[in-house]
């Protein structure tokens with residue numbers, strides 16, 4: 001079944017889930033960011049620009065370019081709970097490895113994904129951006145988001161906060177993880193088939 | 197003509213499967229007819245759009261249908277500890293479902309006996325009782341009123357027992373699935389489930405039979421469509437290759453002949469089938485294709501596919517590991533227990549009617565108690581798969597249907613006649629239940645018949661009650 005193996009994709013093995021559990025524990029109890037974990041002004045600027053670029057690509061439905069912002073082992077996660085529950089035994093709206101992210105984009109590209117015909121219009125607004133140094137040369141970035149959406153007859157806003165894990169590869173920051181925390185993730189959701 | 201064991205074709209007067217001149221000529225748009233009968237809203241192979249859009253019919257359904265049959269309300273594993281409770285709306289009614297200190301399950305209307313306030317306003321928790329936020333009337337988790345402030349103001353004859361929270365009329369469970377009825381006048385739960393019980397058994401008793409646990413969160417979808425627009429789809433074996441073309445195409449392109457690819461040709465010739473279980477319940481069986489060989493091996497990948505397979509094979513050996521993964525993959529069963537329990541894959545769905553054009557469809561995720569962590573992680577990622585790549589398109593189609601039904605009064609009828617006249621249906625040799633090819637609308641014809649039985653009986657009873665009181 002070699003066709004099933006994709007190189008470089010996140011393993012999603014038990015070790016990965018342990019790392020996710022540790023990350024959730026850290027974000028859940030985060031207070032003031034310790035001074036020695038605040039990166040340089042330049043790094044904060046770089047990350048801020050990356051987040052703004054991501055927002056623009058999403059609003060313009062440039063999903064292939066959006067994908068390229070992620071590392072080969074990147075993941076995209078939209079929990080369906082607001083309690084930082086362990087994903088090993090908790091369902092999420094999305095918990096995609098890189099391969100699944102590619103499947104997501106490819107499905108939309110067939111032109112037959114009826115939930116995105118017409119596509120959801122979005123405007124991503126970001127605020128409260130905070131960046132901190134983390135272990136293994138990675139950075140964590142947190143921001144609040146407000147996404148104004150429109151599809152069909154329905155104008156809606158979605159909001160919450162995003163947690164990112166980022167790593168520098170060949171001089172460019174890449175997203176290893178994007179966790180989209182809808183403030184109402186555990187409550188009834190309408191069409192979530194666009195990319196948040 | 198079909199055999200008598202084909203309940204959905206039994207020529208109930210005015211049913212979907214028979215036609216009389218009065219049905220043809222009666223004006224389906226006359227509101228005053230609602231209370232007497234709904235028969236004019238049915239024609240053989242067609243149902244009227246008003247059944248999906250009319251506010252009055254929606255309110256009638258909450259009373260005559262949801263008020264007069266067994267409803268799935270929760271799974272016992274949602275209340276693992278003594279004094280656990282959950283609150284939830286079922287068939288419109290807000291409920292508190294509790295497990296008492298002794299371990300007994302209770303279902304109470306979450307409505308204060310004083311001035312009707314919702315008593316418990318938390319979604320879940322652990323509590324010996326509940327204090328109403330308005331005037332602090334207090335109830336224990338068996339519904340007994342334990343305290344009323346300034347009680348002397350109610351006079352000498354007042355008793356706390358007269359203000360207990362109201363229990364549902366009937367409560368019973370089948371292998372962990374808890375059902376309630378708001379009317380005492382219903383057959384036993386086992387009579388109601390009938391042939392569906394055996395299929396619940398088959399769903400539960402797969403693989404290593406670890407108990408199913410419903411504590412892994414849920415995906416509650418808000419759909420701007422009538423609950424029946426959604427219910428129709430639960431047994432619609434016709435739509436998968438078309439509604440889900442984007443998903444099937446993408447998976448086929450990437451991974452070749454993987455799951456659901458069997459919808460690629462004339463799938464009515466496949467051994468999959470649609471079945472009438474009686475009492476409005478239906479069953480779509482994809483197992484003859486999906487579990488023909490190894491469901492896991494035929495499965496398209498999900499996050500963790502290779503890593504977890506490897507870990508499990510190392511721990512348990514290939515044969516046992518693959519058997520466990522087969523069970524984690526999905527049941528290949530769509531078991532629809534009318535009107536609000538849909539068992540699909542490894543998930544449990546509850547459609548909850550909110551308005552004539554609004555429904556909450558909650559997909560509850562399930563794990564298996566004591567199964568290896570790898571298996572439950574695979575189950576989670578697998579159970580995210582279809583909602584994310586398939587259900588979203590289904591929802592878009594439900595909303596599109598609802599819009600068409602609501603806004604084009606010139607076109608009144610909804611088509612449910614697939615395989616009604618092809619005479620290819622046949623009793624299942626094993627259990628004599630009626631089955632038709634996968635793409636049949638048998639599911640719709642079956643539940644609509646039950647819908648009419650309940651609604652007509654409810655309306656008749658209401659009319660009688662009205663006559664007696666006037």
Ligand code: FES
Nearest residue numbers: 308310311328331
């Ligand atoms: S309404 Fe509950 S105590 Fe008054």
Ligand SMILES: [Fe+2]
Nearest residue numbers: 436439586590
């Ligand atoms: Fe579907």
